[in-house]
Amino acid sequence: MATTILGISLGTRLIGIAVIRNGELIDYRVKTFKQRWSKEKQKEILGFIQTLIEYFTVQEVVVKPCNPLRASKRINQLSLELKKLLGGRKVNTHFYSLATVKLGLAIKSKNKEGLMEAITERYFELRKIYLKEINNRHSYYEKMFEAIAIAKWCSNEMEL
Numbered sequence: 001m002a003t004t005i006l007g008i009s010l011g012t013r014l015i016g017i018a019v020i021r022n023g024e025l026i027d028y029r030v031k032t033f034k035q036r037w038s039k040e041k042q043k044e045i046l047g048f049i050q051t052l053i054e055y056f057t058v059q060e061v062v063v064k065p066c067n068p069l070r071a072s073k074r075i076n077q078l079s080l081e082l083k084k085l086l087g088g089r090k091v092n093t094h095f096y097s098l099a100t101v102k103l104g105l106a107i108k109s110k111n112k113e114g115l116m117e118a119i120t121e122r123y124f125e126l127r128k129i130y131l132k133e134i135n136n137r138h139s140y141y142e143k144m145f146e147a148i149a150i151a152k153w154c155s156n157e158m159e160l
Helices: 039-056 073-087 098-104 112-122 124-135 142-159
Strands: 004-009 014-021 024-032 060-064 092-095
Touching: 004 039, 004 142, 014 039, 014 142, 024 039, 024 142, 039 073, 060 073, 060 142, 073 092, 098 142, 112 124, 112 142, 124 142
Parallel strands: 004 060, 060 092
Antiparallel strands: 004 014, 014 024
């Protein structure tokens, strides 16, 4: 059976997601939630993630954790609710920091542009998005690249 991994870089406004099945990148995107923070917005974000899990028949979910000392109260609350959601589902859940992922994928660059470049070298179809992102005044696709990186790392870990 094919192993499907959902990578998530969580945010209260932007969420990066990546789906990898048997080492192949099958979906990647950034989802924007523009409205002000509310319980309804939180439900919408969690519902979006739940829909992805069901649609792709995900077995593994990997999340880039937020630093609780630097994160807002809202992102900490969202992270906690996501853990509850995933705990109640039949999926394995992993939390990997970007530092761990960079080390595991042998990415030497310490900045996020270097991470995006390294991911683009592995998945050439991302080249256009990468070029667009480095020319953007404000980052938009950064979370998507983070999600791809953590999903790729989880995929590599499972192959060992």
